Amino acid sequence: MGRWEPDAPGRFRAAAMELFVERGYEQTTVADIAARAGLTGRTFFRYFADKREVLFDGSARLQKMMVEALERAPAQATAMEAIGAAVLATAPFFSDNRAFGRQRSRVIAAHAELRERELIKLATLAAALAEGLRRRGVGEPDASLASEAGIAVFRVAFATWVGESEQRSFDEIVSGSLARLRALTAIA
């Protein structure tokens, strides 16, 4: 291991996003990212498997936040209340990063390979939530349905949050989306 660099992952993330936006994702190499960050490629690989992971390395932390929130939810909470709490618990992850989130969304939307990766990460999140609900004693198909619905709210809320002129906070948008889902599925 080399010497410790203060917030090396954050510096790589910011440098990578600058370059993805300036030059395009394909045209950016790990060497470019390291040079822009003022760090070495060797340090890069201490934190990320490849340049793609700069865009996705947050997902393990997201999953942890969601699953822990599920576990903290009161025993009498319904499956959907627990899922709602899990989605809302991710708000701190997004709070200060709307500009990064917007750029990330644009880069991902422009590359089929990255869109696939995003779908896989979301499916993994849904599976982790369903597993968490089953540990709370929720049976099937309820555990899977509630988790998939929660991830639908998460995706739609995230897409809204990174919208061009959107000003509302992530948790405000999630709360609104959960309420909309409830209204949509209610008997007319």
Next chain:
Amino acid sequence: MGRWEPDAPGRFRAAAMELFVERGYEQTTVADIAARAGLTGRTFFRYFADKREVLFDGSARLQKMMVEALERAPAQATAMEAIGAAVLATAPFFSDNRAFGRQRSRVIAAHAELRERELIKLATLAAALAEGLRRRGVGEPDASLASEAGIAVFRVAFATWVGESEQRSFDEIVSGSLARLRALTAIA
């Protein structure tokens, strides 16, 4: 074009699935599939881009069934009623194919590349449904939320339908899943 072969796609599909189950997906070549089907590789490529497409070529038809059902739904139907009708409209696609569906699910579950492809197809279906709802005048985020919720029901219902000892029909399971989603999202 060579001479016409009665139900060539169906014969390729059956042959491919037999071989995927017997030898494994990787170990099966297009030449193997053609030989087992009693047809030529050249005829295979008239219907499928590669062996993977044997497992996924139904998705265009599925999407058409869903989008047409959305369009047929009465103008006064709610977004979720229209989506429910779209998911139910796929039942004829599955009616006689539970054995194929079970084998297909097992092959896909065993290969990351195929799981990714499945996720992409489902995301494409959700996007087509959201587009159909917007054409019906449903705004955002409702169109996306209702579509994603509908695809969640579709996925969970399909997974249930191919379950080991499951006997209920696809549309019975879909109706049950839609009712469960409604119950789950209702205020406790």
